[in-house]
Amino acid sequence: MSSLGAQIHVGPLERARDRLARLGGPPALRFAGRRLLTAIPVLWGVTLLTFIAMNSLPGDAAQELLGANATPAEVHQLELKLGLDKPFIDRYWHWFTGILHGSFGHSLASGQSVIGILGADLPITLELIAYSLVVSLVLAIPLALVCARWPNRVADKLSLGVSMVGLSIANYVLALILVYLFAVKLNVLPAIGWTPPGQSVGGNLKSLTLPALSIGLPLFCFYTRLLRADLLEHMQSEEYVVTARAKGAGPWRVLIRHALRNSVFGLITIVALNLGALLGATVIIEDIFGLPGMGHELLSAINTRDVPVVEGAVLIFAVMVVAANFLADLLYSLLDPRIRYGGSAG
Amino acid sequence: MAVQPAEIAAGTVPVELTAPAAGGGRLLRSGGLALSLALLVVIFGACFIWPLVGSVPRPTGGSVLNANLSIGAPGHLLGTDPVGNDELSRLLYGGRASLEVALAVNALGIVLGGLLGALAAYVGGVLDAVIMRFLDMLIAFPSLVLALAIAEGLGPGEVHTIWALAFFSVPAFARVARAETLKVRERPFVAAAQLAGSRRWRILGAHIAPNILPQLITFAFLGMGITVVLEGALSFLGLGIPAPAPSWGNMIAQGQSVLSAQPRFVLLPSAALCLAVIAFNMLGDALRARWAG
């Protein structure tokens, strides 16, 4: 970086390295791509861990399927049929190579292809996740702005107090309370069940509203506090905020055009980091509301020790987490000009 | 300094629940500390001490003849459940079970996770990289899912639940310990101790540990809230602590079936759960504000 405006002598080694780096694509993509590469061992490790957890512990699918009354001989016969007698390494290898060929195997319980089962479940879970994210973020941003505009006044203190309570409520507890209020008492929303969008778009949204609120509202409280804190931090300590005020900009302009633009990065990162928790929530929420999504599928597969289904679901969950983090990195690197237009002065 | 995403990812910025005080916040914060401490004393006292010293009936083995007594019935302050157990007693014993799990999980976290993270950060190099890759793997994944698998594999029971949940608290604490150790490692008194020839374990124990402990404890309080909720989820789903032994989670699950007729079986353990989590969150928050600023 030359403040004198003179040319800096760049040696041939630096130029070659630079050219090589540029082959990877624009800085944004390279940044996100690096993170993606490190995710692959994570994915593999997770599936291995799950396999170990499901397989090396007492009890197995055959026993579960046949129930407590089955004779050992019947259980053994089913084990042979399902290939459960083979050693652990063999089974994992078999499953792993199957994955690489695009096959997730078949359900031990029903015989259906795992991809088929999960493929039908996935859209429901995705819709629930999307709906929950919307609930958690859409109102959080304006509310955080209002709190940051008049910090420590009545509205701010009130929202801090309410949000502290709100984020402390477990999502399954909130689910039951919402069911009691809106389904039982007021009878405006369904307590159980999922209506496909093909049948009725309104019905579809209604059937997902209470579940999305259960997951989204505590997160909304959390994100509001987070964004508010970040906004205030910027407003109080960043020099460019003073510059903006010195230009004659009003408080909203400073807050939105200057503070918020810089605060979104922290928010994006936290939302991405929280995605694991969001996915975990779908398991219990789908169970409460009887939604036939992946979380529900996973739960029953765990109960019946249907290993291929569990593995498939776990892998898909893991891929979703990785994909979400990748998207967040990509978004972050696209939005932050320091990464997008890397490079320095001269 | 504004919260940088890199810091969040590295775990050096724990969950921000309040803003830095702009003048008048200090009074509220010390009030928050006092209030949350008081609340926790009440909760722990009720769940751990009251059953021992007071005349609280047993939480299990009730007679169906006593079923569904309403709140305020003689001898049953909060009534009885559909099989005749005293509801208050179930709340207290259930709380004790849930809190025991949370305490154990977070204690394991501080000790094992703290050690692991501090060691990784202090030693650095390959050991650090390997440990952190492994921990990243565990943290990245939805913990409830794997906890379910492990709990299912192990079977229900308080101890098994502790193991299942510790699987995730240890990596989380390790990450915090690592981030804090990295900061402390650069401080002059550590260099001074190294120059004086102190051995590695002594430095870790005498210099590093006391300086990362406040952050770990703050994290532990927030972690208590999270663990209590997770244990509740496990018990709710039939794993975790098995009926008839009460836990707030399985009480909520049992109450679900009679939600419309008698909401109190869901509302009472829910309120207890939420109150505990609020208290932990407020305390963790207040401690962080106090120890960070």
Place this chain on the structure above:
Amino acid sequence: MSALLTVRELRIDFLAAARVVRAVDGLSYELQAGRTLAVVGESGSGKTVSARAVMGLLPSSARVSGSIRFEDTELVGLPEERWRRYRGAGIAMVFQDPARSLNPTLRIGPQITEVIRLHERLPRAEAAQRAIELMEMVRLPAARERFQQYPHQLSGGMRQRVMIAIALAGRPRLLIADEATTALDVTTQAQIMELLRDLQRELGMAMIMISHDLGLAAGFSDEVLVMYAGRGVERASTQTLFSRLRMPYTRALLEAIPRLENPPHARLAAVPGQPPDLAAGFRGCPFAARCPRAQGDCWENTPELIEHEPGHRWACWHPLGLEGSAEPELLAGRGQRA
């Protein structure tokens, strides 16, 4: 002719956790249109705080009393909406740290046009054109390309030029440069100072130059105000101040400047001690503890800033006699001006 800016008995207190810190204590000065006033002092002397008060940029914990008159309008106590009409348009400021004073997520161009569009109803294209003209005026090479770039793609010197362009965009009558060159290397510092001086002449602006660097003050200002512990302790035209040193403090500051002709490893003549704790309040002259000439009455009575000689005010019970005189090279820069 009435002055462009008149400050009278300006007092600024900060309320901080049950303490009151008096950052500025009875400051008074005037500034005519087109002239440059250098405000010099150590950190904590109140120079930046008083400048921010002129812009109305103090935090809410500040309590301002006294008078700041700008073009016949009293600024102290002005409602916020009216303040905003002055900021950026009547009075503008250039800040110290160009690395942090620009929004990293906005392009350069919009950060300049923002000022223009806040105060005038110009369509975007015209505002952009004016911004590019401004960038050329501040001698920023390749202005059209820079318009689209982000702050991190510019060097420190270039960013400071952008800050100056931003400050000039509203055509201010008064420009406040708050340590505008402190964060830059020496060569760039000189370039920026010359730029400011030329622009000031071209545009007929008045300028307040805040610095701890007496050399800079000597080279580029018409008048100098020395501040210490929140008070004005000496004020005179630059020529007068440096040719007839009166204040021991000012001389100490001068002597603290390292000189090329000193032998290697010569001790730097720092001013010993620390400025007084502004929350504690003090009695007598605030500089007494560090003054080599301090005598009995210096500890008892606080000296006021009085015009002891025509055009030269100082606040001291035992000023230097006629023997103190500035080094010639400090005035060399002024020689070029005349």
